[in-house]
Amino acid sequence: MSKYIPESLRNQIAISDKRRCCYCLTSEANSGIPMTHDHIHPRSRGGETTFENLCLACRSCNEFKADLTEAIDPVTGKITPLFNPRIQIWSDHFHWSSDATKVEGLTNIGRATVICLRMNNPVIVAARRRWTTSGWHPPDD
Structure with a gap:
């Protein structure tokens, strides 16, 4: 846990x-893994430690995001901003696959974020499959 927050x-x-x-x-x-705090606009790029610039992130998403703020949309091939959970709505950019194990990007922002953060890595997809069977997943909001 970050002491400076x-x-x-x-x-x-x-x-x-x-x-x-x-x-x-x-x-x-569900995961049993404590969340980390992600600076949406990284501190290394001048991001501040404020509510508007912080969000919870699982260790995997946080590590792959690192200090990135944009990535390439695999459909258009263009550099695209990553999803900002403080100013954008998750369901506008993502949805769940029919079996609820994969996050699918609906927009250029969603697609770039899914790829960049490796949101469908095999470990998390397997875990989501178990969570779905147990009725813990996907979130109902």
């Missing part, structure tokens, strides 16, 4: 983000 801000983020990754929607309760 005040506890009151960490609590605000946890409640707002429903204790799940704002990118792939992995739940801390």
Whole structure:
């Protein structure tokens, strides 16, 4: 847990983000893995430690995002901004595959984010399959 993020801000983020990754929607309760705090606009690029610039992210999404703010949309081949969970709505850019194991991008932002953050890596897809069987997945909101 980052000591430079005040506890009151960490609590605000946890409640707002429903204790799940704002990118792939992995739940801390389902995965058992504590969420990390992602600077949407990275600190290394001048991003501030504010509610508007922080969100919860699973370790995998956070590590692959690193300090990136854009990626290539695989359909258009153009450089595209990554999804910003503080100003964009998840369901406008993503949806679940018919078996609820894969995040699918609906827009250039969604597609670029899915690829860049490797949101459908084999480990998480297998876990989502188990969560779906248990009725924990996908989130109903």
